[in-house]
Amino acid sequence: MMRSRSTLLGLQLLVAVVLLAIWHLGSTVKLNIPAISAKPFYVLDPFFFSTPVAVFQRTFLDFYSGAIWYHLGITLLETLLAFAIGAAGGVLIGFWFARKAVLAAVFDPYVKMANALPRVVLAPIFALWLGLGIWSKVALGVTLVFFIVFFNVYQGVKEVSPTLLANARMLGMNERQLMRNVFWPSALTWMFSSLHTAVGFALVGAVVGEYLGAAAGLGYRIHQAEGVFDVTGVFSGMVVLSIFVIIIDMLVSAIEKRLLVWRPAPATAQ
Amino acid sequence: MSPVLSVVQPAPQVQTSAVVLEKVRIAFPNAKRGGASFVAVDDANLAVADGEFVAIVGPTGCGKSTLLNATAGLLKPASGSVSIFGEALSGLNRKAGYLFQAEALFPWKTAVENVAIGLDIVGTPKAEARAEAREWLARVGLAAFADRYPHMLSGGQRKRVGLAQVLIRHPKILLMDEPFGPLDAQTRQIMGNLLLDLWSADRKAVMFVTHDLEEAIALADRVVIMGAGPAARIIGEWKVPIARPRDIDVRLDPEFHRLHKEIWAALKDEVVKGYRQSETVEQGQ
Ligand SMILES: Nc1ncnc2c1ncn2[C@@H]1O[C@H](COP(=O)(O)OP(=O)(O)OP(=O)(O)O)[C@@H](O)[C@H]1O
Ligand SMILES: [Mg+2]
Numbered sequence: 001m002m003r004s005r006s007t008l009l010g011l012q013l014l015v016a017v018v019l020l021a022i023w024h025l026g027s028t029v030k031l032n033i034p035a036i037s038a039k040p041f042y043v044l045d046p047f048f049f050s051t052p053v054a055v056f057q058r059t060f061l062d063f064y065s066g067a068i069w070y071h072l073g074i075t076l077l078e079t080l081l082a083f084a085i086g087a088a089g090g091v092l093i094g095f096w097f098a099r100k101a102v103l104a105a106v107f108d109p110y111v112k113m114a115n116a117l118p119r120v121v122l123a124p125i126f127a128l129w130l131g132l133g134i135w136s137k138v139a140l141g142v143t144l145v146f147f148i149v150f151f152n153v154y155q156g157v158k159e160v161s162p163t164l165l166a167n168a169r170m171l172g173m174n175e176r177q178l179m180r181n182v183f184w185p186s187a188l189t190w191m192f193s194s195l196h197t198a199v200g201f202a203l204v205g206a207v208v209g210e211y212l213g214a215a216a217g218l219g220y221r222i223h224q225a226e227g228v229f230d231v232t233g234v235f236s237g238m239v240v241l242s243i244f245v246i247i248i249d250m251l252v253s254a255i256e257k258r259l260l261v262w263r264p265a266p267a268t269a270q
Numbered sequence: 271m272s273p274v275l276s277v278v279q280p281a282p283q284v285q286t287s288a289v290v291l292e293k294v295r296i297a298f299p300n301a302k303r304g305g306a307s308f309v310a311v312d313d314a315n316l317a318v319a320d321g322e323f324v325a326i327v328g329p330t331g332c333g334k335s336t337l338l339n340a341t342a343g344l345l346k347p348a349s350g351s352v353s354i355f356g357e358a359l360s361g362l363n364r365k366a367g368y369l370f371q372a373e374a375l376f377p378w379k380t381a382v383e384n385v386a387i388g389l390d391i392v393g394t395p396k397a398e399a400r401a402e403a404r405e406w407l408a409r410v411g412l413a414a415f416a417d418r419y420p421h422m423l424s425g426g427q428r429k430r431v432g433l434a435q436v437l438i439r440h441p442k443i444l445l446m447d448e449p450f451g452p453l454d455a456q457t458r459q460i461m462g463n464l465l466l467d468l469w470s471a472d473r474k475a476v477m478f479v480t481h482d483l484e485e486a487i488a489l490a491d492r493v494v495i496m497g498a499g500p501a502a503r504i505i506g507e508w509k510v511p512i513a514r515p516r517d518i519d520v521r522l523d524p525e526f527h528r529l530h531k532e533i534w535a536a537l538k539d540e541v542v543k544g545y546r547q548s549e550t551v552e553q554g555q
Contacts, residue, residue, distance in 0.1 A: 166344055167374035169362060171388045171439065181387065185378045262378045262419040 020052050027051040050232040058236040068240060074216040075244070078134050078206035082141025083199055087191065089142070090149025095187060097150075098157035115147045119205070123212045132213055141205025148198045149191055156190030157183050189263070192256055199252050203245060218244070286356040288365075288443050288475030289318040289341055294350035296336050310336045312501035314350070316494060320442070321473035325486035327537065328496030329544025334479040335371055337496075338445045341477060342368045354443070367441030369432050369449045371479075375420040381407060381431045382416040388439040406434040410464065425452040426461065437468060444469075444476045450485070458482070462489050463517075470515060483537060487512075487529050488520045495537055498544030506536050 026044035028051055046054075062068035097104040119140060126136040160182055168182045191198075210219025218241050225233025294314040297307040311333040318324050326334050339345040340352055343363040352359040354366070375384050386403035390396070407416050410430040420428055429449055436444065449465075450458040462485060469476060480486050486493045487510055497505040512525055520526055 161373075163370050163372040163374045164376065166342075167368070167370055168376075170342060170344075170366070170368045171391065171435070172364070173391050177391050181376065181391075185376070189378065262380075262421070264421040 023049070024052045028053075046231075047229075048231060050235050054232045055235045055239060058232050059239050062236065062240070068221075071217050071221050072240070072244065074134060075203070075206050075210065075218045078137045078141065078209070078217065079199070079202045079248070081134070081138045082205050083145055083202040085138065086142040086145025086202065087149045087198060090146045091153050091187065091191060093146075094150045094153030095157055095183070098154045098187075099183075104154070111147075111150075119143050120208065120212075123209055126209070127213050132215055137206045137209030137214065137217070137219075140209040141202040144201035144205045145198045148194050148201060152190040152194045153187040156187040160186045189260065192259055195252050195256055196249065199248060200245070203248065207241065286320070287317040287353075288320045288322070288355060289316070289477065290351075290353045291316045291337070291341065292351045292353075294337070294340060294347045294352065296333070296340055296345060297348040309348075309501045311340075311503075313503050314496075316504055318443075318475045318477060320355075320475050323469065323476040323478065323489060323491045324494055325478045325480060325490035325492070326494045326496060327480060327483055327486045327533075328502065329498050329537075329541040330481065332496045332498055332502040332540070332544055334496060335447050338368070338447050338477060338479060341443075342366050342445055363443070365441060366443040366445050367436035367439055368445040369429075369436050369447065371447035371451065373420075373428065375428055375431060375435070377420050380417050380419055381412060381423065384420070384431055385434045385438055388435060403434070403438060406438045407431070409468065410434045426450075426457050429453070430461070430464075433465070433468075440472070442474055444474045444478075446476065447479045448481065449478075450480075450482075458485060459488075465489065466514075466516065483530060483533060484521060487526055487533070488516065493529075493533060495533065495540070498540045505540065506533075508533055 023044060027042055027046045027049050030040040030042055032040040059068075097107065122143060123136070123140055126139040130136040130139055165178070165182060168178055173181060206217065207219035207222075210217035211223045212219075214220040214223075218237060222234055222237035222241075225231075225237060291314050294311060295309065296311040297309045299307050314333075314337060316324075316337075326337065328334050336345065340347050341359075341363065343352075343359050343361055343366075354363055376387065379387065382400060382403045385406050386396075386399040389399035389402060394402075404413065404416055407413055410433055412427060412430055412434070415423060415427060415431075420431070423431065429452075433449065450461050453461065466489060476490075478486070478489060483493075490510055492507055492509050494507045495505050496502050508529060510529060512520060512523055
């Protein structure tokens, strides 16, 4: 049981400070231990690990000069498009399959097969089909988001409480009203419960796609830096990516909190 | 499942009953394929007059909920007939409001939205439906809880929202399945009186399922006892000649005691039988 928010925050910061300190000392202080090596050496060689100061300097400069904004924008756009298209497709098809048992039964093996496929192998194909622009990355994200949302919505519609359904019918709802008042909210609930995962995967799709072949985006920048052994650039890209993920995740949490007000707060562990 | 149509035509009646069950038999298919189906209720005959309050009491698992489901049109009898105000029932019973035994509120709607939904779906303007829903919530003593979601309400409060949700549509027949089941004895009595107040303002035919014999006698015009299942039947019925309006003290009435003793004598054996049977059924499967 955590005592308070501020204690928690303090501890979280402490972890960051300790890790940064280790990194900083390891990459700036030369040790001279003849037993291990004749020459003085770094524990974390800056050629391979860069230094925190250099990384933050680079990150700051990228933001300051504005060079990074364009790439952030591209990645954000790809993520949003992948999420929107994947989620819309997942909701529609999930809904449809859940209401048409025959359809679900016929397509079941194919859905499972498609979902089992590692998406990375699709990236070159999408690049071939859709070019090196944003759409091949969006497509990769869609293949990830779609299945998460699809399975959740399918489950959500299938698992509507029979009593709730009977009650809705006894209250006089027709098929359309049942859809709107029972199945749809239930499906949405399940979809929102997978929102974090889905948005995360949309981002993974975008970044992996960029990494494997693109002309813009965060993944592309990391790849570029790697190509010239610019470790500072790679780490800086990772820092930006992490901040980006945290902000998106916070936004999703806020949205979720608004949309799922009616749900009981999850029982806290212990 | 065979269609509802049967050879037995509803007998012509002087005063049309709200609900007539005739030789109703309800069977569930066996979960294992090819197994014999399970007959829950057999040869059930019951007529409920318009405006009459009938309580149905029976041992657990005897088929009380099943009988209500058949009256609601949610289940089709394997044979026998269900008629509502003289018409054979096919499909859902549009004249009935059903307060289910299990939780049935929309978890994503607030109390007032839950109550208003019955009006919303028939196209009542939103503001009007809300206003009326609030009135109904006030009637069941929940005016202050209108904007809460079901999970923020107690079990008894949820049942009251359910009651308002059903009553706002003014159904001519009210089906209630252990509506006060999860409540403590005192709250049950308060809710019972609330129900009687609401009912006497606008007399509907009521089928009220309970496992509490005292509650049945205190509330109903007639108490119907079901025997233990499987193939449960209605094994007896008693008129309750206690005058209305009845107050909380009805349980102190000597007539109440006499009836209670008499009905309990008949019910006792069934309760024991029902419990044994459900044990053997479970072991057999
Ligand atoms: N869908 C079903 N499939 C198979 N058997 C069922 C089904 N629903 C109910 N039954 C059986 O029918 C019998 C009657 O069930 P029912 O729910 O009507 O009992 P009940 O009298 O309402 O009991 P309780 O007082 O515990 O609510 C039980 O033996 C039950 O196991
Ligand atoms: Mg029951």
